Amino acid sequence: MMSGRHIQRSVTLVLLSLILFSCRDEEGEEALLPIAQKALTDTASMYYIDADSYPQDISGLPIGVLDCSVNGFEVVERLLTLDRFDNITGKPEPDGIIDFGGENIQFLSDRANGPYGGYIAKDNLDFLKEQVLSNTIFLMSDDFFNLAGDEYRSGFKEPVKMIIVSSPVADLRVLPDINNFLEQSGTGVKAIGVVEAGIQEAVSDVDEDGNLCVGVLFAPDGVSSIEYESMIRKSVGNTGGKIQVLNQEAVGLDAAIKGDTAYVDTTAVVARDSYAGPVAGVSYNNIDMSLFDRYGFDTQGNALLYVRNGDISGVQLNSVENYARFHLVSMIERHRRSGSRVPISSIILADGSYAQIRDILEEVMDELYNYRRGGIYLYRSGISPDFRFIDPAECAAVEAYKILRNDRNLALRGDLTRLESFITMPSASLPEDAINPDGTMKDDYRYGRQCGSEELTTKVVPFSPRYVTPEIMNYIERNNSEVYSLIRNYLY
Secondary structure (H helix, E strand, O other), X not given: OOOHHHHHHHHHHHHHHHOOOOOOOOOOOOOOOHHHHHHXXXXXXXXXXXXXXXXXXXXXXXXXXXXXXXXXXXXXXXXXXXXXXXXXXXXXXXXXXXXXXOOOEEEEEOHHHOOOHHHHHOOOHHXXXXXXHHHHHXXXXXXXXXXXXXXXXXXXXXXXXXXEEOOHHHHHHHHHHHHHHHHXXXXXXXXXXXXXXXXXXXXXXXXXXXXXXXXXXXXXXOOOHHHXXXXXXXXXXXXXXXXXXXXXXXXXXXXXXXXXXXXXOOOOOXXXXXXXXXXXXXXXXXXXXXXXXXXXXXXXXXXXXXXXXXXXXXXXXXXXXXXXXXXXXXXXXXXXXXXXXXXXXEEEEOOHHHHHHHHHHHHHHHHHHOOEEOOEEOOHXXXXXXXXXXXXXXXXXXXXXXXXXXXXXXOOOOOOOOXXXXXXXXXXXXXXXXXXXOOOEOHHHHHHXXXXXXXXXXXXXXXXXXXXXXHXXXXXXXXXXXXXXXXXXXXX
């Protein structure tokens, strides 16, 4: 006999099939996307999930993390290391025990279909939504392809109990559709966005007069500065005070952290033609030579490159630290020149890799707080004494813990944490002219695909060295040690 929960869910699914193109309620909430409709109602679709068969007790299931790159491992690392709560009482007090100890985690790097910002640039939001929903469905399913060349899904995995959306673009553009789908599925699975979690933490600093000044250090080719500002202002609401958002597009910073030689070349000794980073000038994201003393650039070795005659106007950044210094000083100086009397209370590190250089950023911020010219502290009045950098990945981990504990869905196991990692690869059935020599999809093909087809253009397979470069593996080992310790036995 069907339980009351199953009966209710079945009725809901029938109703959904009848209102495919209509709104859900009088408030004008959007209907499920077609792929979500298929997942819940079309048994012949490859996206179909038997929601009635989803485990009723989801507490023992893994936590899912979704990104379009390996940056999502930063979120996994936070899940593996977070100690912000007393595991017995749930109070926000560290107890020396990892908060998510005993939890299992699944990570999906949708690398074949990323970067997601390309779909926005090509005005193809519909396909982006479909792809992210497809990845959501994968995390909720129980099978996968063992190899990119396989025709059938022969691998078995558990479905997840929560999905953390790490990609900023997916968070902003698709998270509402994910939540709509999850709500209608009746499975009890919930989703949170990393960027959204970071913003919620930042807006908690609104002062007693309703004022707030928050900075956002973000990566190019993703969420725009306008979108970040809109998200922050919407989250703050009408406070009656002044709300200021300082956006800094950190050109080259993520690339420098990952060792892209177009931005950092440790073998170079003089300025080079192949350099793609900031240069001296007066436009936004140019190196302002009048601020040279405030940047505090590292000039040792080849961290800062010059033209052959030593002309300082031809300077090029050539270290991660110098990129960090340039972008942070640029943001704080812009705040000073704005004349705002609202001190900056926090800066959101909106790219997963930025938290890796937090010590550098904190050092620079301390230098600026104590910087004096003519006996005057030039920046001190514009920086809150309680200033902090916000790591959205950590905020998401905190939010995930709160939700799971409130819903009584923490595993509460004494077992060691297991991590299953997956990555998307182009399907072997794609035409040759759609594939680059390195095996990735060409941008025109990737971003030009149309939604509505069930042609499998990418496949989800286990994360392994056969599908990623040694540079990526070294990056994970260097920056996400706990992640690497869990996956290395499966890699080699």
